[in-house]
Amino acid sequence: MRINKYISETGFCSRRETDRLISARRITINNVICLPGASVAPEDVVLIDGNAIASKGEAVYIALNKPVGITCTAAKHVNGNIIDFINHPARIFAIGRLDKASEGLILLTNDGDIVNKMMRSENGHEKEYLVKVDKPVTSRFLQEMSNGVEILGTRTKPCAAMMHSENEFRIILTEGLNLQIRRMCKALGFRVLRLERIRIMDITLDGLEKGEWKDLTAGQLQRLHAQLY
Template sequence: MEKTRISKLMAERGLCSRREADSYIERGWVRVDGVVVAELGSKAYPDQQITLERPALQRQTARVTILLNKPVGYVSAQAEKGYRPAVSLIQAASRYRGDRAPLRFDPSHLRGLAPAGRLDIDSQGLLVLTQDGRVARQLIGDDSEVDKEYLVRVQGRIASDGLALLNHGLELDGKPLRRAQVEWLNRDQLRFVLHEGKKRQIRRMCELVGLKVVGLKRVRMGKVALGDLPQGQWRYLRKGERFA
């Protein structure tokens, strides 16, 4: 059995991101089998116990995750081509009045807040922004098992085997896609449930079977649904609320 960098093991176990792990190690907030580790690049065996000191746990507890109903016209991450980033909508005035989280909005909640998964500029719906590397890894890590649900309005005439191909059998960028769940809700709307998130995946999938997407809305990520959150408004992820 070979040793692995402790920061990598911590990320794989969902304790934090690798960047956060390095920060905690530098501060002496990480123990391996009860022994404090303070040297970056230190390694451990995969079966060793890794624990965090109280300051690291407190720092994680203070980090927020925000759910936003992103409108069309906003980009998920950095501003581009004159368009505003979705994070600019996170203001005290745009907080959902029905938010039951006990937190009071503070400008520090915007520090390091980043989208966990893209949502195209011409798409709307649930966008998760978080300060917590554990949440980001759970949603967009290579081994993520969190599914995402979308409502998709389309135009055009679908190929005879198009629905079957949308469920399984298409390739993008030379690689086969994971099995999806796709069904008609009415004559011009499809419901997609995906287990991956390639760039503009649904639009490209639809094009391959003769359809054009004219409206796309993400309504769920794992166990967290958009619900009645109004467009352009946001709320905090509540304590005890989990994506998986």
């Protein structure tokens, strides 16, 4: 098994975070510094910072209404990191990201398998955002956003963009390019003033005040797994 998959399945951190640990030479396999792409056999001894990886324990699935200013990283040296903000007793990590200046719904878990399935953009899972921009939203702007915009050397996938108020619109994406909505708006001559994620698949912010988190309900988990597996 690849080291990234092995560590994510223990619930210690995500595959992306594992790459950072490997780059920092903090992982060893049988007392040898781990290299990118290394594989792990059942009998191998994997240590992080010289310590064994604790078992994941009971699966945890959390929805957080992230405030502006919180960074979606497990790195302890980052002030305002999302893990310290939640202060959950289990070792959890975020599914995907919301940039520091954005707010709204983000899911956290210790289930590495579900993270990998949700992060595959080709699965087409919907994420909905409410966006406020610096000037009135026009029908042409919404049409161009819906058709796809050239950013980062590629064209974004067609999506749904709808008027919400004079300076606000809602957009539903099925991909997650870096700072995608902000870059799309900038390419069309608009500047994002506020960006809030309000839905991931069928999980919404309903009942969650800013900065609050709660465990997903049994019904939410059942529907989530049904769409992923």
